[in-house]
Amino acid sequence: MAEVYKNLIDGQWVESSSGEVYENRNPANWDEVIGIFQKSTREDVEAAVEAAQRAYRKWRLLPAPKRAEIIFKAAQMLVERKEDFARDETREMGKILPETRGDVQEAIDMSFFIAGEGRRLYGFTTPSELPLKFQMSIRIPMGVAAIITPWNFPMAIPSWKIIPALVAGNTVVFKPATDTPLSAYNFVKVLVEAGVPAGVVNLVTGSGAVVGESLITHPYVKVISFTGSSEVGKHIGSKGASLFKKVSLEMGGKNAQIVMDDANLELAVDGATWGGFGTTGQRCTATSRVIVHKKVYKKFLDMYVERVKKLRVGNGLDPNTDVGPLINESQLNKVLSYIEIGKSEGAKLLIGGHRLTGGEYDRGWFVAPTIFADVDPNMRIAQEEIFGPVVSVIPADSLEHAIEIANNSKYGLSSSIYTNDIKKAFIAIRDIYTGITYVNAPTIGAEVHLPFGGVNQTGNGHREGGHTVIDIFTEWKSVYIDFSGRLQRAQIDTDEIVKVE
Numbered sequence: 001m002a003e004v005y006k007n008l009i010d011g012q013w014v015e016s017s018s019g020e021v022y023e024n025r026n027p028a029n030w031d032e033v034i035g036i037f038q039k040s041t042r043e044d045v046e047a048a049v050e051a052a053q054r055a056y057r058k059w060r061l062l063p064a065p066k067r068a069e070i071i072f073k074a075a076q077m078l079v080e081r082k083e084d085f086a087r088d089e090t091r092e093m094g095k096i097l098p099e100t101r102g103d104v105q106e107a108i109d110m111s112f113f114i115a116g117e118g119r120r121l122y123g124f125t126t127p128s129e130l131p132l133k134f135q136m137s138i139r140i141p142m143g144v145a146a147i148i149t150p151w152n153f154p155m156a157i158p159s160w161k162i163i164p165a166l167v168a169g170n171t172v173v174f175k176p177a178t179d180t181p182l183s184a185y186n187f188v189k190v191l192v193e194a195g196v197p198a199g200v201v202n203l204v205t206g207s208g209a210v211v212g213e214s215l216i217t218h219p220y221v222k223v224i225s226f227t228g229s230s231e232v233g234k235h236i237g238s239k240g241a242s243l244f245k246k247v248s249l250e251m252g253g254k255n256a257q258i259v260m261d262d263a264n265l266e267l268a269v270d271g272a273t274w275g276g277f278g279t280t281g282q283r284c285t286a287t288s289r290v291i292v293h294k295k296v297y298k299k300f301l302d303m304y305v306e307r308v309k310k311l312r313v314g315n316g317l318d319p320n321t322d323v324g325p326l327i328n329e330s331q332l333n334k335v336l337s338y339i340e341i342g343k344s345e346g347a348k349l350l351i352g353g354h355r356l357t358g359g360e361y362d363r364g365w366f367v368a369p370t371i372f373a374d375v376d377p378n379m380r381i382a383q384e385e386i387f388g389p390v391v392s393v394i395p396a397d398s399l400e401h402a403i404e405i406a407n408n409s410k411y412g413l414s415s416s417i418y419t420n421d422i423k424k425a426f427i428a429i430r431d432i433y434t435g436i437t438y439v440n441a442p443t444i445g446a447e448v449h450l451p452f453g454g455v456n457q458t459g460n461g462h463r464e465g466g467h468t469v470i471d472i473f474t475e476w477k478s479v480y481i482d483f484s485g486r487l488q489r490a491q492i493d494t495d496e497i498v499k500v501e
Ligand code: NAD
Pocket: 148, 149, 150, 151, 152, 153, 175, 176, 177, 178, 206, 207, 208, 209, 211, 212, 213, 216, 227, 228, 229, 230, 232, 233, 235, 236, 250, 251, 252, 253, 283, 284, 385, 387, 413, 453, 454, 458
């Protein structure tokens, strides 16, 4: 019998008021139940938000370096449990073990990095236009933060949000994706064991429609940090705006890798293979378009197909596997339907294009790595986010043409260019409109200490990662301290020659 996992509300592990639960199954083998989780209700969310609101009164007063000490401890515990957590993650999410180790590592990196912010959280000072007056800006915490996350990075993405929220002095109600609650549980349990006080972090599992919706509309919630699809992000953004909440959105992508005629083609193929098929293509930064200069187009395609042919698809726990399953049946159907769309649009299917069946494949959501060539930049497979192992290759006449194709997207998260010409590299950095650009590296591979996010329908102007994430979870307060002992009027008394004492 699979273990039953509970919600965390006000420091207690509790069942949902609904009395209902749901099963979390392994996408590589649906006979395996990973755990039983709470199907939570609006009442559960209310209890969690109220607990977070109460806990905020004390947590915000704990000096930031002290809050950060708890996070340093949690980071160390993540290091010690990394292997177990990675295995749990592969079982519930499907990606291969080296990648889930990377996911836990990202949570470790983020925790150590942002815990350091506990001794920074910098504001600034600036001179006054009046004498005997001091002024500065400081950061203040906001209150209860609602954290809503997707399933593809089930520990890394929560850490990008929860850790900075806490170090900045906020309290948290966390709703993870329904498909990956075990990694959320593992992460929250570490925070509790490291010493995060009761009510400061609360975990409520369940659906977006019930748990997510109740959370984003709760009057005590001051800031919402969401990562997921642009469709849901748009809904949360407009709802949050109408309720005057601060909303940070990280959403979809349709990332392009450009391959110039002077590029190292071996390297470019390595990049397009890892970027396109790593995490089974289920990354917001996945390479889903490869734009290749026509002079090397044919050669690149031959090499790319040869490489992708060798990818082994299977259970992510098997060390021989390169590409795991898709997360669930609806994602499988979505990917298969896009393959049909690509064929009907007239793109040339070079490899893959079907569900894998037989043996272990019959009990999971496996699709063969798929490459379409001769794709027109305006085809749906070149415009819409597929979120699976499907790559569209598009020919281009020149650097300018390649950049124009890359920018022809409603998204704008990541991009990459392979070239040995420094001039071309810098032109691409200047002209591709995305939040991230790589040179001679794939579109995936962000590190925690640089700003992370995208333009257009990928984001709404915020940046996670780096020191910029602190802006999401704090408000600025400007402070003016007049020690002249008289009324000094800004903009009015500035021309007077004042005797400086
Ligand atoms: P999703 O939008 O379906 O769900 C994301 C989260 O929102 C889940 O926890 C879900 O339960 C919740 N949710 C759904 N409806 C809600 C509602 N009405 N109110 C509140 N919450 C609600 O996305 P997904 O399928 O879990 O993840 C895949 C998507 O995430 C892709 O589009 C991918 O590009 C995107 N993503 C973006 C980034 C990034 O940083 N830009 C990173 C990873 C994934």
